[in-house]
Amino acid sequence: MMNAAFVKKQRVTLAALFLLIIATFAVGMRLGDASIPFSRMLPTLFGQGSFKENFVLFDIRLPRLIITLLSGMALALSGSILQGITRNDLADPGVIGINSGAGLAISVFFLYVPIEEPGSFTYLIPLVGFAGALLTTLLIYLFAYSRGEGLQPVKLVLVGVGFAMALSGAMIVVISSADRMKVDFIAKWLAGNIWGTDWPFIWALLPWLVLLIPYTLYKANALNLLSLNESSAIGSGVAVNRERIVLLIVSVALAAAAVSVTGGIAFVGLMAPHIARALVGTRVQLFMPVSILMGGWLLLLADTVGRNLVDPDGIPAGIMIALIGGPYFLYLLLKK
Template structure:
């Protein structure tokens, strides 16, 4: 009962903070819109310019940050639970870098990019899936299977390889496409229209519902492989389908938001510290924390500079990189 009250308290506080951040975010930019003007828009009395800025630009961006933050957080939670590695994250398992190569190939090879813009998220998802398969394939050994350390090191090594390939691919890009790719890799949220949100939502809903239906299975991973197998859990099958759902969720998200890392690293570890290891509660708190962190980073970036966009991924990395070092030092 205590944990349930504790979880509810956290969720209420985070939701209130996100509401405040959303109002600040809506009001921040080259065109300032006050809370009273926002209220007028809600009741249908706002000006056309204000309506255009809020409903066509700022509100879709806020929606993307909330959905992507939630998705990356629970994807990271699943990856950490299934691999039993507290340092597992989308950025360390090749998801971001694989999607990055796909984005660069799209910009370099597709000529009529505006007409094929929805092909970009599809290619990014394909790159993320292929990269993750390679990471797990190279991490596997017949005697020991996949160990957390080998998985992490393989992901880092392949990310370095992907970075080298991306440097070579930049030679094929025009200055405009090069700038777009660099912003994407830095985590600049670019898919800020309702069309991209509609494309993201079916994947988000299906994968999220599936992951939440597997909370008891995720709990058994905490008991160790031997105990889980003795309870009748098919570890190999469950691990594959859960990791697959997490990769699809993360791949679709980063294809729209750009290469944002560390959300899936920070939030599950914080949620475990606060709420414990029960996934029915841990996943909820992780997701809401992910939405909060990404919205906070986007709002801070807009407050720092209203004329030029600061990529959200950079601000998240400023917090995430030291936290990764902290976890690394505490991990045996």
């Protein structure tokens, strides 16, 4: 039975985050090279805008905002799962190398695989990223797992950071002899520049969230038990290894789907769960919905601010998040 005060606090927090997302959406739709006045926003949304207003809103601004929101939600949920199954507050798909594995696979695919159907590229990218991220995660898991002690949380982070550095180096080697235009794309991906800003990328990302968010919430009780020590989880009747592997695959799929259209963005999956737990407590049923909305809003805010901060191209969302997330990671590392 959940505490009524915490449930009430969760509902208030979710409502506040929902309003923040709407406000950030409105600002994001308003700002840019071709601005749309707030007085023209609702008429344009309901089909009463001019050709220019429709083009700017529906072809440029709205797809980018939706992609950014969905990706932030996916990264936050991925980080929440990782921190639960590894019992490590520093676990994040960007920090421990999952994003780098997806990035290397996407780079190799983009640079060297001929694509006959340009439209299929949109839907193949998340699958390619998932394959690369899954292979990387399995290797990290094997190196961090001990038969006698199970998964060692501190070792997981250290191994993951090592893999992230090694894979980033491998990516530089891969792109060093590639075509310059393609290298520019990979460089933007590495910086965390939101690039999948067309409607097809939304349809490519949305099914992953529609399937995996309800499944993760369904597994909330298992996650609560996995966040305890190994013996307590086994004593509660949880098939620890099976549940951990399944949830790890879910986490990898969410992270890979997100970074395949937003680039190499780290720290969203680190910060959002921490802030959510500080607001509503550590029970998964309470903090995970808050973490999902928090992650979406953080990335949306970072991209909106970064896009309009410096002319002409702005600052990539990945760099904006890293400016906050890097010091936050160091703070947690020293604290723990």
